[in-house]
Amino acid sequence: MVTIHRVNIRGVSIAYDERGDASKQPLIFIHGSASDYRTWEAQIDAFAQKYHVFAYSRRAHYPNQYVEYRPDYSIKVETDDLAALIQRLTLNPAHLVGWSYGAFIAASVAKNYSHLVRSLVLAEPPILSFLTANPETEPLNKDMAAKVSTAKEELSVGKYREAVQRFIDAVSGRGAFEFTPPELQKRMLQNAKTLFELTSAERDPFSCNDAMAINAPTLLVSGEKSMLLLQKITSELARCLPKKERVVIRNAGHPMHIQNPQDYNSAVLAFLDAN
Numbered sequence: 001m002v003t004i005h006r007v008n009i010r011g012v013s014i015a016y017d018e019r020g021d022a023s024k025q026p027l028i029f030i031h032g033s034a035s036d037y038r039t040w041e042a043q044i045d046a047f048a049q050k051y052h053v054f055a056y057s058r059r060a061h062y063p064n065q066y067v068e069y070r071p072d073y074s075i076k077v078e079t080d081d082l083a084a085l086i087q088r089l090t091l092n093p094a095h096l097v098g099w100s101y102g103a104f105i106a107a108s109v110a111k112n113y114s115h116l117v118r119s120l121v122l123a124e125p126p127i128l129s130f131l132t133a134n135p136e137t138e139p140l141n142k143d144m145a146a147k148v149s150t151a152k153e154e155l156s157v158g159k160y161r162e163a164v165q166r167f168i169d170a171v172s173g174r175g176a177f178e179f180t181p182p183e184l185q186k187r188m189l190q191n192a193k194t195l196f197e198l199t200s201a202e203r204d205p206f207s208c209n210d211a212m213a214i215n216a217p218t219l220l221v222s223g224e225k226s227m228l229l230l231q232k233i234t235s236e237l238a239r240c241l242p243k244k245e246r247v248v249i250r251n252a253g254h255p256m257h258i259q260n261p262q263d264y265n266s267a268v269l270a271f272l273d274a275n
Helices: 044-048 075-088 101-112 137-154 160-172 182-190 192-200 208-212 228-240 261-273
Strands: 004-009 012-019 025-030 052-056 094-099 117-123 218-223 243-251
Touching: 004 075, 012 044, 012 075, 025 101, 044 052, 044 218, 044 261, 052 228, 075 101, 075 182, 094 101, 094 160, 101 117, 101 208, 117 261, 137 160, 137 228, 160 182, 160 192, 182 192, 208 228, 228 243, 243 261
Parallel strands: 025 052, 025 094, 094 117, 117 218, 218 243
Antiparallel strands: 004 012, 012 052
16 A cells, blocks of 8 residues: 655645665656656556655645646746755655656756766656757757647646647657556546646756766666657757666657556666666
């Protein structure tokens, strides 16, 4: 049975699941958009055999109380939240394992709070600013921006299912939401309102120079079937990061830790054990 703990971080209550021996190295899982701590259910016990594991739900995500996103919201809010969580629970330096927007947050923490990070695992962070400098990839960025804008409009009039479906299909391919298991669809819909974060994620630009300044050993994880946009971003990160390794999870797309947990767990644990 999962025991959910809570801690007040920067004025909001944050829920987290904690497993493993407190004498072992701390590891924090950071989930993506339209998601929460439960996305790591195929990882947390396996990783807790070797690490002191924490999987938290970011502000406004289930089961935390939903609080509307301020007009000036940016990824800095989430960056500072995670840094405060690490310090409050005395987990530094920690291994940060992030997926999607959670990977973007992990990279931002490594950039701004390097002393808190032991290593990074980044699974397809949506750092769209990496695409704007290249004429070949700018159309991919514009297409994603258009889909996010439409999803925001749907959210604003209470069309939550439509907004989530549009977002999931945008990052995982047309029809992806329809073929998602009902329980996972339910979880996405529980976090539908948090998609407002997508409209302001780039207010704090993240550049190649920022990536070059990250000293933590980093594993870049991609899904074999992931969208071209995410593959391009990962390739650009690989070009910029000074200490990186790459792995591709076969027979999986963007949610690779769900679609092929065996290969994902094996690859990530091998990297962590070496760092």
